[in-house]
Amino acid sequence: MGVDLRLAGPAAACWAVVAVALCVPLAVTFWLVGALAVLGLTIWITLRHSRTGVAVTVAGICGLAAAAATVCALRIGIAESAPIHRDGGKPVVTLQVTGDPMIGAQQSFARLPVRVLTVNRVRTRPVDAQLLLRTGQLPETVPGQRLSVRVRAKPPPGRAADRLLAAHLTALGEPEVIGRAPIWQRWxxxxxxxxxxxxxxxxxxxxxxxxxxxxxxxxxxxxxxxxxxxxxxxxxxxxxxxxxxxxxxxxxxxxxxxxxxxxxxxxxxxxxxxxxxxxxxxxxxxxxxxxxxxxxxxxxxxxxxxxxxxxxxxxxxxxxxxxxxxxxxxxxxxxxxxxxxxxxxxxxxxxxxxxxxxxxxxxxxxxxxxxxxxxxxxxxxxxxxxxxxxxxxxxxxxxxxxxxxxxxxxxxxxxxxxxxxxxxxxxxxxxxxxxxxxxxxxxxxxxxxxxxxxxxxxxxxxxxxxxxxxxxxxxxxxxxxxxxxxxxxxxxxxxxxxxxxxxxxxxxxxxxxxx
Known part of the structure:
Protein backbone atom coordinates (compact mmCIF):
# COMPACT_ATOMS: atom_id res chain seq x y z
CA MET A 1 0.00 0.00 0.00
CA GLY A 2 1.28 3.47 -0.87
CA VAL A 3 1.67 6.47 1.31
CA ASP A 4 -1.42 8.69 1.36
CA LEU A 5 -0.14 12.14 0.37
CA ARG A 6 -3.44 13.74 -0.61
CA LEU A 7 -3.18 16.54 1.94
CA ALA A 8 0.61 16.87 1.87
CA GLY A 9 0.53 19.37 -1.00
CA PRO A 10 -2.25 21.59 0.46
CA ALA A 11 -0.62 21.58 3.90
CA ALA A 12 2.83 22.48 2.52
CA ALA A 13 1.34 25.19 0.30
CA CYS A 14 -0.61 26.76 3.18
CA TRP A 15 2.44 26.67 5.43
CA ALA A 16 4.65 28.27 2.76
CA VAL A 17 2.29 31.11 1.81
CA VAL A 18 1.44 31.98 5.42
CA ALA A 19 5.14 32.09 6.30
CA VAL A 20 5.76 34.36 3.30
CA ALA A 21 2.80 36.56 4.25
CA LEU A 22 4.31 37.09 7.70
CA CYS A 23 7.64 38.14 6.18
CA VAL A 24 6.66 40.50 3.35
CA PRO A 25 4.75 43.82 3.17
CA LEU A 26 0.97 43.60 3.17
CA ALA A 27 0.68 44.75 -0.45
CA VAL A 28 2.91 41.91 -1.59
CA THR A 29 0.68 39.42 0.23
CA PHE A 30 -2.41 40.64 -1.64
CA TRP A 31 -0.50 40.34 -4.92
CA LEU A 32 0.37 36.78 -3.90
CA VAL A 33 -3.28 36.02 -3.19
CA GLY A 34 -4.27 37.36 -6.60
CA ALA A 35 -1.55 35.36 -8.35
CA LEU A 36 -2.62 32.14 -6.63
CA ALA A 37 -6.27 32.74 -7.55
CA VAL A 38 -5.40 33.44 -11.20
CA LEU A 39 -3.08 30.43 -11.37
CA GLY A 40 -5.67 28.11 -9.91
CA LEU A 41 -8.39 29.38 -12.24
CA THR A 42 -6.13 29.14 -15.30
CA ILE A 43 -5.14 25.56 -14.53
CA TRP A 44 -8.75 24.64 -13.90
CA ILE A 45 -9.90 26.08 -17.24
CA THR A 46 -6.98 24.56 -19.14
CA LEU A 47 -7.13 21.06 -17.65
CA ARG A 48 -10.75 20.72 -16.60
CA HIS A 49 -11.34 17.98 -19.16
CA SER A 50 -8.32 15.98 -18.02
CA ARG A 51 -9.09 12.54 -16.64
CA THR A 52 -6.12 12.58 -14.29
CA GLY A 53 -7.70 14.94 -11.80
CA VAL A 54 -4.67 17.26 -11.99
CA ALA A 55 -6.89 20.28 -12.55
CA VAL A 56 -8.95 19.71 -9.43
CA THR A 57 -5.89 18.95 -7.30
CA VAL A 58 -3.78 21.93 -8.36
CA ALA A 59 -6.71 24.35 -8.41
CA GLY A 60 -7.71 23.17 -4.93
CA ILE A 61 -4.18 23.67 -3.60
CA CYS A 62 -4.02 27.17 -5.09
CA GLY A 63 -7.44 28.07 -3.69
CA LEU A 64 -6.64 26.78 -0.20
CA ALA A 65 -3.26 28.56 -0.18
CA ALA A 66 -4.94 31.78 -1.31
CA ALA A 67 -7.50 31.47 1.47
CA ALA A 68 -4.78 30.94 4.08
CA ALA A 69 -2.81 33.94 2.81
CA THR A 70 -5.99 36.06 2.81
CA VAL A 71 -6.77 35.17 6.43
CA CYS A 72 -3.21 36.04 7.44
CA ALA A 73 -3.27 39.32 5.49
CA LEU A 74 -6.56 40.37 7.09
CA ARG A 75 -5.17 39.64 10.56
CA ILE A 76 -2.04 41.69 9.79
CA GLY A 77 -4.15 44.55 8.42
CA ILE A 78 -6.30 44.64 11.56
CA ALA A 79 -3.19 44.73 13.75
CA GLU A 80 -1.51 47.49 11.74
CA SER A 81 -4.64 49.68 11.68
CA ALA A 82 -5.43 49.32 15.39
CA PRO A 83 -6.52 52.64 16.96
CA ILE A 84 -3.92 52.35 19.69
CA HIS A 85 -1.35 53.51 17.12
CA ARG A 86 -3.36 56.66 16.33
CA ASP A 87 -4.26 57.60 19.89
CA GLY A 88 -0.77 58.75 20.91
CA GLY A 89 0.19 59.90 24.37
CA LYS A 90 -0.29 57.54 27.28
CA PRO A 91 -3.74 55.98 26.95
CA VAL A 92 -5.61 53.97 29.55
CA VAL A 93 -6.39 50.58 28.04
CA THR A 94 -8.52 47.62 29.00
CA LEU A 95 -6.66 44.38 28.41
CA GLN A 96 -7.63 40.73 28.48
CA VAL A 97 -4.88 38.32 29.55
CA THR A 98 -4.30 35.64 26.90
CA GLY A 99 -1.43 33.63 28.38
CA ASP A 100 1.06 33.19 31.18
CA PRO A 101 3.67 35.88 31.89
CA MET A 102 7.19 35.36 30.55
CA ILE A 103 9.74 36.42 33.16
CA GLY A 104 12.98 37.94 31.83
CA ALA A 105 16.42 36.52 32.55
CA GLN A 106 17.09 39.24 35.15
CA GLN A 107 13.81 38.42 36.96
CA SER A 108 12.96 42.16 37.09
CA PHE A 109 10.63 42.47 34.09
CA ALA A 110 7.88 40.31 32.65
CA ARG A 111 6.07 40.22 29.33
CA LEU A 112 2.38 39.41 29.45
CA PRO A 113 0.48 38.41 26.29
CA VAL A 114 -2.76 40.41 26.20
CA ARG A 115 -5.62 41.46 23.93
CA VAL A 116 -6.51 45.16 23.76
CA LEU A 117 -10.27 45.66 24.20
CA THR A 118 -10.68 49.41 24.81
CA VAL A 119 -8.50 52.49 24.44
CA ASN A 120 -9.42 55.43 26.71
CA ARG A 121 -12.71 53.63 27.42
CA VAL A 122 -13.62 53.47 23.73
CA ARG A 123 -14.28 49.92 22.56
CA THR A 124 -12.15 48.85 19.61
CA ARG A 125 -11.71 45.73 17.54
CA PRO A 126 -9.76 43.30 19.79
CA VAL A 127 -6.10 43.05 18.78
CA ASP A 128 -3.18 41.15 20.28
CA ALA A 129 -0.35 42.93 22.06
CA GLN A 130 2.37 42.40 24.65
CA LEU A 131 2.51 44.23 27.98
CA LEU A 132 5.91 44.90 29.55
CA LEU A 133 5.86 45.54 33.29
CA ARG A 134 8.01 45.10 36.36
CA THR A 135 7.58 41.83 38.16
CA GLY A 136 6.62 43.80 41.28
CA GLN A 137 3.67 45.26 39.34
CA LEU A 138 2.52 41.88 38.04
CA PRO A 139 -0.73 40.76 39.67
CA GLU A 140 -1.85 37.15 39.94
CA THR A 141 -3.02 36.61 36.39
CA VAL A 142 -5.14 33.94 34.74
CA PRO A 143 -5.98 33.82 31.01
CA GLY A 144 -9.30 35.57 30.43
CA GLN A 145 -8.79 38.04 33.28
CA ARG A 146 -9.30 41.76 32.50
CA LEU A 147 -6.90 44.50 33.51
CA SER A 148 -6.93 48.28 33.28
CA VAL A 149 -3.65 50.16 33.11
CA ARG A 150 -2.09 53.32 31.66
CA VAL A 151 0.51 52.41 29.06
CA ARG A 152 3.00 53.79 26.62
CA ALA A 153 2.35 52.22 23.23
CA LYS A 154 4.78 51.71 20.39
CA PRO A 155 4.64 49.59 17.24
CA PRO A 156 6.13 46.11 17.57
CA PRO A 157 9.59 45.54 16.09
CA GLY A 158 9.77 44.56 12.46
CA ARG A 159 10.21 40.86 13.16
CA ALA A 160 8.03 38.47 11.18
CA ALA A 161 7.03 36.64 14.36
CA ASP A 162 5.44 39.86 15.70
CA ARG A 163 3.41 40.77 12.59
CA LEU A 164 0.10 39.84 14.26
CA LEU A 165 0.80 42.01 17.32
CA ALA A 166 -0.77 45.44 17.28
CA ALA A 167 1.65 47.04 19.75
CA HIS A 168 4.20 46.61 22.49
CA LEU A 169 2.84 48.25 25.63
CA THR A 170 4.80 49.41 28.65
CA ALA A 171 2.86 49.71 31.91
CA LEU A 172 3.20 53.13 33.55
CA GLY A 173 1.57 52.02 36.77
CA GLU A 174 0.30 48.94 38.52
CA PRO A 175 -2.46 47.15 36.55
CA GLU A 176 -5.89 47.05 38.17
CA VAL A 177 -7.89 43.83 37.92
CA ILE A 178 -11.37 44.83 36.69
CA GLY A 179 -12.79 41.50 35.52
CA ARG A 180 -12.48 37.89 36.61
CA ALA A 181 -11.48 35.15 34.24
CA PRO A 182 -14.11 32.65 33.01
CA ILE A 183 -14.85 29.84 35.42
CA TRP A 184 -12.98 27.25 33.35
CA GLN A 185 -9.84 29.37 33.33
CA ARG A 186 -10.11 29.93 37.08
CA TRP A 187 -10.44 26.17 37.49
Missing part, protein backbone atom coordinates in the same frame (compact mmCIF):
# COMPACT_ATOMS: atom_id res chain seq x y z
CA UNK A 188 -7.30 25.65 35.39
CA UNK A 189 -5.44 28.22 37.47
CA UNK A 190 -6.50 26.47 40.69
CA UNK A 191 -5.33 23.11 39.34
CA UNK A 192 -1.92 24.51 38.43
CA UNK A 193 -1.46 26.31 41.76
CA UNK A 194 -2.44 23.31 43.87
CA UNK A 195 -0.30 20.93 41.85
CA UNK A 196 2.77 23.11 42.43
CA UNK A 197 2.00 23.38 46.16
CA UNK A 198 1.39 19.64 46.53
CA UNK A 199 4.56 18.78 44.62
CA UNK A 200 6.53 21.06 46.96
CA UNK A 201 5.29 18.99 49.92
CA UNK A 202 5.73 15.60 48.32
CA UNK A 203 9.07 15.86 46.51
CA UNK A 204 12.57 17.27 47.06
CA UNK A 205 13.08 20.88 45.87
CA UNK A 206 14.58 20.21 42.41
CA UNK A 207 12.05 17.49 41.63
CA UNK A 208 9.21 19.65 42.97
CA UNK A 209 10.14 22.48 40.60
CA UNK A 210 10.32 20.05 37.68
CA UNK A 211 7.12 18.09 38.32
CA UNK A 212 4.55 20.77 37.27
CA UNK A 213 6.53 21.32 34.08
CA UNK A 214 6.38 17.64 33.18
CA UNK A 215 2.65 17.43 33.85
CA UNK A 216 1.23 20.85 32.89
CA UNK A 217 4.11 22.77 31.32
CA UNK A 218 4.36 25.08 34.33
CA UNK A 219 8.11 25.83 34.57
CA UNK A 220 7.93 28.87 36.83
CA UNK A 221 9.78 27.10 39.67
CA UNK A 222 12.18 25.08 37.51
CA UNK A 223 15.82 25.25 38.61
CA UNK A 224 17.84 27.19 35.93
CA UNK A 225 20.70 24.67 35.99
CA UNK A 226 18.27 21.80 35.55
CA UNK A 227 16.60 23.63 32.67
CA UNK A 228 19.98 23.90 30.92
CA UNK A 229 20.71 20.21 31.56
CA UNK A 230 17.38 19.27 30.00
CA UNK A 231 18.19 21.40 26.97
CA UNK A 232 21.65 19.86 26.56
CA UNK A 233 20.25 16.34 26.92
CA UNK A 234 17.54 16.92 24.32
CA UNK A 235 14.76 16.51 26.89
CA UNK A 236 13.25 20.00 26.68
CA UNK A 237 10.13 18.62 24.98
CA UNK A 238 9.24 16.89 28.25
CA UNK A 239 8.75 20.21 30.08
CA UNK A 240 6.94 21.92 27.21
CA UNK A 241 3.83 19.67 27.24
CA UNK A 242 4.49 18.22 23.83
CA UNK A 243 2.04 16.31 21.70
CA UNK A 244 3.29 13.15 23.41
CA UNK A 245 1.91 14.33 26.77
CA UNK A 246 -1.38 15.12 25.08
CA UNK A 247 -1.54 11.70 23.45
CA UNK A 248 -0.63 9.83 26.66
CA UNK A 249 -3.25 11.52 28.84
CA UNK A 250 -6.12 11.91 26.39
CA UNK A 251 -5.45 8.55 24.77
CA UNK A 252 -5.57 6.82 28.16
CA UNK A 253 -8.91 8.44 28.97
CA UNK A 254 -10.41 7.51 25.59
CA UNK A 255 -9.15 3.93 25.90
CA UNK A 256 -10.56 3.61 29.43
CA UNK A 257 -13.95 4.92 28.34
CA UNK A 258 -14.02 2.54 25.39
CA UNK A 259 -12.99 -0.47 27.48
CA UNK A 260 -15.74 0.41 29.98
CA UNK A 261 -18.25 -0.39 27.24
CA UNK A 262 -19.19 3.10 26.08
CA UNK A 263 -20.56 3.47 22.57
CA UNK A 264 -18.50 5.04 19.81
CA UNK A 265 -20.61 8.22 19.90
CA UNK A 266 -20.22 8.62 23.67
CA UNK A 267 -16.49 7.85 23.44
CA UNK A 268 -16.04 10.55 20.81
CA UNK A 269 -18.00 13.14 22.82
CA UNK A 270 -16.12 12.40 26.03
CA UNK A 271 -12.81 12.29 24.17
CA UNK A 272 -13.39 15.72 22.63
CA UNK A 273 -14.40 17.11 26.03
CA UNK A 274 -11.23 15.73 27.63
CA UNK A 275 -9.11 17.20 24.84
CA UNK A 276 -10.65 20.67 25.23
CA UNK A 277 -10.21 20.50 29.02
CA UNK A 278 -6.58 19.41 28.66
CA UNK A 279 -5.80 22.22 26.21
CA UNK A 280 -7.27 24.75 28.65
CA UNK A 281 -5.32 23.22 31.53
CA UNK A 282 -1.89 23.15 29.89
CA UNK A 283 -2.40 26.26 27.71
CA UNK A 284 -2.67 26.05 23.89
CA UNK A 285 1.03 25.77 23.02
CA UNK A 286 2.32 25.02 19.52
CA UNK A 287 2.60 21.25 19.83
CA UNK A 288 -0.57 20.92 21.92
CA UNK A 289 -2.62 22.68 19.22
CA UNK A 290 -1.25 20.34 16.56
CA UNK A 291 -1.95 17.26 18.67
CA UNK A 292 -5.42 18.48 19.68
CA UNK A 293 -6.55 19.15 16.12
CA UNK A 294 -5.08 15.88 14.88
CA UNK A 295 -6.69 13.95 17.72
CA UNK A 296 -10.02 15.63 17.09
CA UNK A 297 -9.87 14.59 13.45
CA UNK A 298 -9.18 11.01 14.52
CA UNK A 299 -12.14 10.97 16.89
CA UNK A 300 -14.52 12.47 14.34
CA UNK A 301 -13.35 9.84 11.83
CA UNK A 302 -14.15 7.17 14.42
CA UNK A 303 -17.67 8.59 14.74
CA UNK A 304 -18.09 8.11 11.00
CA UNK A 305 -16.82 4.50 11.35
CA UNK A 306 -13.77 5.36 9.23
CA UNK A 307 -10.07 4.98 9.90
CA UNK A 308 -8.24 8.29 10.27
CA UNK A 309 -5.00 7.81 8.33
CA UNK A 310 -2.12 9.50 10.10
CA UNK A 311 -0.68 11.48 7.19
CA UNK A 312 -4.00 12.97 6.01
CA UNK A 313 -4.88 13.73 9.65
CA UNK A 314 -1.55 15.51 10.10
CA UNK A 315 -2.08 17.49 6.90
CA UNK A 316 -5.58 18.50 7.97
CA UNK A 317 -4.25 19.51 11.39
CA UNK A 318 -1.58 21.73 9.83
CA UNK A 319 -4.10 23.45 7.57
CA UNK A 320 -6.59 24.00 10.41
CA UNK A 321 -3.99 25.40 12.81
CA UNK A 322 -2.59 27.79 10.20
CA UNK A 323 -6.04 29.08 9.26
CA UNK A 324 -6.91 29.90 12.89
CA UNK A 325 -3.43 30.70 14.24
CA UNK A 326 -1.31 31.99 11.30
CA UNK A 327 1.57 32.89 13.65
CA UNK A 328 2.27 29.17 14.01
CA UNK A 329 3.83 29.17 10.52
CA UNK A 330 6.98 30.64 12.08
CA UNK A 331 6.75 29.00 15.51
CA UNK A 332 9.68 26.61 16.10
CA UNK A 333 7.61 24.48 18.49
CA UNK A 334 4.95 23.90 15.85
CA UNK A 335 7.53 22.95 13.24
CA UNK A 336 9.22 20.53 15.64
CA UNK A 337 5.88 18.94 16.54
CA UNK A 338 4.84 18.47 12.91
CA UNK A 339 8.13 17.07 11.63
CA UNK A 340 8.51 14.77 14.65
CA UNK A 341 5.04 13.37 13.96
CA UNK A 342 5.89 13.05 10.27
CA UNK A 343 9.02 11.11 11.12
CA UNK A 344 7.06 8.78 13.41
CA UNK A 345 4.39 8.19 10.78
CA UNK A 346 6.81 7.47 7.93
CA UNK A 347 9.72 5.70 9.55
CA UNK A 348 8.88 4.28 12.99
CA UNK A 349 7.36 1.08 11.58
CA UNK A 350 10.09 0.23 9.01
CA UNK A 351 12.84 1.02 11.54
CA UNK A 352 11.18 -1.24 14.11
CA UNK A 353 10.91 -4.09 11.60
CA UNK A 354 14.53 -3.66 10.56
CA UNK A 355 15.70 -3.76 14.17
CA UNK A 356 13.59 -6.82 15.00
CA UNK A 357 15.03 -8.65 11.95
CA UNK A 358 18.49 -7.99 13.37
CA UNK A 359 17.64 -9.59 16.68
CA UNK A 360 16.70 -6.54 18.75
CA UNK A 361 13.96 -7.33 21.32
CA UNK A 362 10.51 -6.01 20.33
CA UNK A 363 10.13 -3.52 23.20
CA UNK A 364 13.59 -2.05 22.73
CA UNK A 365 13.08 -1.96 18.96
CA UNK A 366 9.90 0.10 19.38
CA UNK A 367 11.65 2.61 21.67
CA UNK A 368 14.68 2.89 19.38
CA UNK A 369 12.54 3.24 16.25
CA UNK A 370 10.40 5.99 17.73
CA UNK A 371 13.40 7.94 19.04
CA UNK A 372 15.29 7.66 15.74
CA UNK A 373 12.27 8.44 13.58
CA UNK A 374 11.46 11.59 15.55
CA UNK A 375 15.06 12.84 15.48
CA UNK A 376 15.68 12.29 11.77
CA UNK A 377 13.76 15.45 10.85
CA UNK A 378 13.89 17.43 14.09
CA UNK A 379 17.69 17.56 14.31
CA UNK A 380 18.12 20.18 11.53
CA UNK A 381 15.45 22.39 13.09
CA UNK A 382 17.00 22.14 16.55
CA UNK A 383 20.37 23.13 15.10
CA UNK A 384 18.83 26.05 13.22
CA UNK A 385 17.13 27.30 16.39
CA UNK A 386 19.89 26.83 18.95
CA UNK A 387 23.14 26.42 16.95
CA UNK A 388 23.76 23.37 19.11
CA UNK A 389 23.61 19.64 18.57
CA UNK A 390 22.84 17.33 21.49
CA UNK A 391 25.15 14.32 21.30
CA UNK A 392 23.27 12.54 24.08
CA UNK A 393 19.69 13.13 22.98
CA UNK A 394 19.06 9.61 21.70
CA UNK A 395 20.34 7.71 24.77
CA UNK A 396 18.73 10.25 27.11
CA UNK A 397 15.31 9.87 25.53
CA UNK A 398 15.62 6.09 25.50
CA UNK A 399 16.57 6.00 29.17
CA UNK A 400 13.68 8.19 30.33
CA UNK A 401 11.03 6.69 28.02
CA UNK A 402 9.86 4.06 30.54
CA UNK A 403 9.10 6.66 33.25
CA UNK A 404 7.58 9.49 31.21
CA UNK A 405 4.17 7.89 30.79
CA UNK A 406 3.97 6.98 34.49
CA UNK A 407 4.73 10.57 35.53
CA UNK A 408 2.29 12.01 32.99
CA UNK A 409 -0.62 9.76 34.00
CA UNK A 410 -0.13 9.90 37.78
CA UNK A 411 0.67 13.60 37.63
CA UNK A 412 -2.45 14.48 35.66
CA UNK A 413 -4.60 12.41 38.03
CA UNK A 414 -2.98 14.17 40.98
CA UNK A 415 -3.58 17.58 39.38
CA UNK A 416 -7.30 16.93 38.88
CA UNK A 417 -7.91 15.25 42.26
CA UNK A 418 -5.92 17.89 44.12
CA UNK A 419 -8.24 20.59 42.82
CA UNK A 420 -11.36 18.88 44.19
CA UNK A 421 -12.64 20.13 47.52
CA UNK A 422 -10.71 22.27 50.01
CA UNK A 423 -6.94 22.71 49.80
CA UNK A 424 -6.30 20.28 52.68
CA UNK A 425 -9.13 17.86 51.96
CA UNK A 426 -9.18 14.20 50.86
CA UNK A 427 -8.49 15.11 47.24
CA UNK A 428 -5.29 16.92 48.21
CA UNK A 429 -4.21 13.92 50.31
CA UNK A 430 -4.74 11.47 47.44
CA UNK A 431 -2.92 13.84 45.09
CA UNK A 432 0.06 13.99 47.43
CA UNK A 433 0.19 10.20 47.64
CA UNK A 434 0.13 9.93 43.84
CA UNK A 435 2.95 12.44 43.51
CA UNK A 436 5.00 10.65 46.16
CA UNK A 437 4.51 7.46 44.13
CA UNK A 438 6.40 9.12 41.25
CA UNK A 439 9.46 9.69 43.48
CA UNK A 440 11.61 6.90 41.94
CA UNK A 441 10.66 7.95 38.41
CA UNK A 442 11.50 11.59 39.17
CA UNK A 443 14.83 10.55 40.66
CA UNK A 444 15.67 8.59 37.53
CA UNK A 445 14.69 11.50 35.26
CA UNK A 446 16.88 13.91 37.22
CA UNK A 447 19.76 11.42 37.21
CA UNK A 448 19.63 11.05 33.43
CA UNK A 449 19.33 14.81 32.83
CA UNK A 450 22.22 15.64 35.18
CA UNK A 451 24.39 12.69 34.18
CA UNK A 452 24.12 13.26 30.41
CA UNK A 453 23.06 16.87 29.98
CA UNK A 454 25.44 18.12 32.67
CA UNK A 455 28.53 17.23 30.64
CA UNK A 456 30.36 20.06 28.85
CA UNK A 457 30.56 18.06 25.64
CA UNK A 458 26.88 17.05 25.66
CA UNK A 459 25.67 19.84 23.34
CA UNK A 460 28.52 21.46 21.38
CA UNK A 461 27.94 24.45 19.12
CA UNK A 462 27.38 23.53 15.48
CA UNK A 463 27.83 26.74 13.45
CA UNK A 464 28.35 27.36 9.74
CA UNK A 465 29.72 24.52 7.62
CA UNK A 466 29.35 22.02 10.45
CA UNK A 467 25.61 22.61 10.48
CA UNK A 468 25.57 22.05 6.72
CA UNK A 469 27.35 18.71 7.18
CA UNK A 470 24.87 17.63 9.85
CA UNK A 471 21.95 18.65 7.65
CA UNK A 472 23.40 16.71 4.71
CA UNK A 473 23.91 13.59 6.83
CA UNK A 474 20.39 13.90 8.21
CA UNK A 475 19.02 14.19 4.69
CA UNK A 476 20.97 11.11 3.60
CA UNK A 477 19.63 9.09 6.52
CA UNK A 478 16.09 10.30 5.81
CA UNK A 479 16.44 9.31 2.14
CA UNK A 480 17.78 5.86 3.01
CA UNK A 481 14.99 5.21 5.49
CA UNK A 482 12.42 6.47 3.01
CA UNK A 483 13.70 4.04 0.37
CA UNK A 484 13.54 1.20 2.88
CA UNK A 485 10.03 2.29 3.81
CA UNK A 486 8.92 2.30 0.16
CA UNK A 487 10.27 -1.20 -0.34
CA UNK A 488 8.55 -2.30 2.86
CA UNK A 489 5.24 -0.94 1.59
CA UNK A 490 3.65 0.16 4.87
CA UNK A 491 2.72 3.86 4.76
CA UNK A 492 -1.01 4.09 4.69
CA UNK A 493 -1.43 1.31 7.25
CA UNK A 494 -0.31 3.81 9.85
CA UNK A 495 -3.33 5.45 11.37
CA UNK A 496 -4.43 7.58 14.26
CA UNK A 497 -5.82 5.47 17.09
CA UNK A 498 -5.69 8.06 19.85
CA UNK A 499 -5.74 11.82 20.23
CA UNK A 500 -2.89 13.08 18.10
CA UNK A 501 -0.93 9.81 18.37
CA UNK A 502 0.29 8.02 15.24
CA UNK A 503 0.88 4.33 15.79
CA UNK A 504 1.77 1.22 13.86
CA UNK A 505 -1.19 -0.81 12.72
CA UNK A 506 0.57 -4.01 13.72
CA UNK A 507 0.31 -2.98 17.37
CA UNK A 508 -3.08 -1.26 17.45
CA UNK A 509 -6.36 -3.18 17.60
CA UNK A 510 -8.49 -3.31 14.49
CA UNK A 511 -12.00 -3.19 15.93
CA UNK A 512 -14.26 -1.14 13.74
CA UNK A 513 -15.12 2.22 15.22
CA UNK A 514 -12.23 2.21 17.71
CA UNK A 515 -11.16 5.85 18.05
Missing amino acids: AGTVRERLAATAARALPPRAAGLFPGLVLGDTGDLDPELRENFRAAGLTHLIAVSGANFSIVCGAVVLAVRLAGASTRLTVVLGLAVMVAFVILVRPTDSVLRAAVMGGIGLVAALAARRAQALPALGAAVITVLLFWPQMALAPGFALSVVATLGLVLWAAPLRRALVRRGVPETLAILLAMALAAQILTTPIVIAISDRLSLVSLPANLLVAPVVEVIALLGTAAAVLGALGPAGGPGALIAELLIRATGPEMWWLLTVADGLGGRRWAAPEVPGWQAAVVLSLTGAVAWAVWRAHRRGGVGSATRVVGPGAPTDSSVAPRRRGYP
